[in-house]
Amino acid sequence: MSAVLKPLEAQFEAMTPASFEAVLRVEHAVYAHPWSAGNFGDSIQAGYQAQLLTAGVPGESELLGYFVAMKGVDEVHLLNITVAPVHQRMGWARVMLDALVIWSRGQGAQWLWLEVRISNTRARAVYERYGFRHVGTRRDYYPDGESKREDAIVMSLAL
Numbered sequence: 001m002s003a004v005l006k007p008l009e010a011q012f013e014a015m016t017p018a019s020f021e022a023v024l025r026v027e028h029a030v031y032a033h034p035w036s037a038g039n040f041g042d043s044i045q046a047g048y049q050a051q052l053l054t055a056g057v058p059g060e061s062e063l064l065g066y067f068v069a070m071k072g073v074d075e076v077h078l079l080n081i082t083v084a085p086v087h088q089r090m091g092w093a094r095v096m097l098d099a100l101v102i103w104s105r106g107q108g109a110q111w112l113w114l115e116v117r118i119s120n121t122r123a124r125a126v127y128e129r130y131g132f133r134h135v136g137t138r139r140d141y142y143p144d145g146e147s148k149r150e151d152a153i154v155m156s157l158a159l
Contacts, residue, residue, distance in 0.1 A: 015068070019052055030085060052065075081097070097130055100112065111156050
């Protein structure tokens, strides 16, 4: 007899300092150069859009992923989007991008921008499938070891 998997019921909630412990666990599991609690705190303090994607009931929910985005005049800049390792390749990044696009349009944005490590081919493929286009390169943008740097691909999506 095979087990029937119950679909996850996901919801968005605002990122708060109380969620930093769970966020930082995911951040450190995914990235060699993770954001710090200070980076997330500064983003919230600045009024950036910082959302958690969770599944389960409040207080007992599981973190699927999160994103942080900064609103500009007629654009939004995606600063961080991360899916927890155990939930990757299940479509959650697309769910978060959909939510971000809806929010961005509601803010009057005409463009969504992001940078991604040149070596992060999985993320680049997700963004390209979503409709983002490679529009430039930022040389030596990301830290990559003690004295090394890595280029970033700049991508944009017309809203």
